[in-house]
Amino acid sequence: MKLSITKISFLFLLLSAFLLFLSACGQNKGVSLPADESSVPVISENNEPPADSEETGGSAYTAPLTGMPLEEPLTRRPLAIMINNAPAARPQSGLGGADIVFEVLAEGGVTRLVSIFHSHAEEAKIGPIRSIRPYMIGLGESYHGVLVHAGASNDAYAVLQQQHKEDLDEITNAGAYFWRDKSRKAPHNLYSNVEKLLEGAAKRKYDTEDLEVPAYPFREKDELITGEPASSVEIKFQLDNYKVTYEYDTGSQLYKRSINGSPHTDLDTGETLTAANVVVLGAEHKVLDDVGRLGVDLNLGGEALLFQQGKVIRGQWIHRPDDVIRFVKDNVEVPFVPGTTYFNVVPDHPDFDSHVTIK
DSSP states (O other): OOOOHHHHHHHHHHHHHHHHHHHHHHHOTTOOOOOOOOSSOOOOTTOOOOTTOTTTTTOSEEOTTTOOEESSOOOBOOEEEEEEOSGGGOSOBSGGGOSEEEEEEOSTTOEEEEEEEOSSOSSSOBBOBOOBOHHHHHHHHHTTOEEEESOBOHHHHHHHHHTTOOEEETTTTOGGGOEEOTTSOTTTTEEBOHHHHHHHHHHTTOOOBOSOOOOOOBOOTTOOOOSEEOSEEEEEOSOTTOEEEEEEETTTTEEEEEETTEEOBOTTTOOBOEESEEEEEEEOEEEOSTTOOEEEOOSSOEEEEEEETTEEEEEEEEOOTTSOOEEEETTEEOOBOSSOEEEEEEEOSSOGGGGEEEO
């Protein structure tokens, strides 16, 4: 079949126009994509916030776990440090530098603090450091953290060894990266810091950088929070004489933490520990042996309360595989106020509300 000169010219012009269109598309690298409608946030590799975010104060980066501004990209891996919270271990050191703190029951009604250090506190002394339990392993790993502890229950050691977890244990594999404070009695005198622990992680050939740390969503500056008024919350984990209170301070817009009516302070700075967000969640607890060791189900989900800026929001907690525990209301994740968040895990028996008193 023969084509006329007119048809050939038309086809040539059509092909040229098509090639110009492809060239233009290749150069348009700034095309915006539709926003992800999922309630679970996805963090970019360099922790970059939206360009017009007011919370960053003009900073180019934000911390994924606190929403606070950073001067440079945060690439280091978190550390999940088991902090002793027995009366003889208080006041502790360094907790003011944690991004996230989980308070969970250990044996005998005493709690332990699973503290996630990520965005600061390189030189601050952290401790006293104590042993780990299986459910604490899960919490630390949900933040991609290197697990830091001194000893473990038999079940926890089985998990660590059989599953080849990346941990720094003062007793078995990393004693050189901890030290004892002779001014305090053992075993409540073991300390380390972020710098030494990252050095220990590198020595054991663990990855010390992590660009995929799960991120929380955070509220914009002066964003209206809808919830019931709540100036304080008292939490009873198990024993009547072991109660934690968070009192909202309108000046700082933070919750001041107390234990048994006394301010919970830092040993070295003397400052009272504070939180921008306080989450209370109920979980199933089971006694496993005659020593009183516990199994705590931190995967099932359940009732939860979120306290922020003098308000309480009633919702649920969820924990999807390969993610952190999140607070949701009506199946939508509720943003945190930028700053440190304390999660308080209480038994769900006899019922959740019996562990919480709101004023």
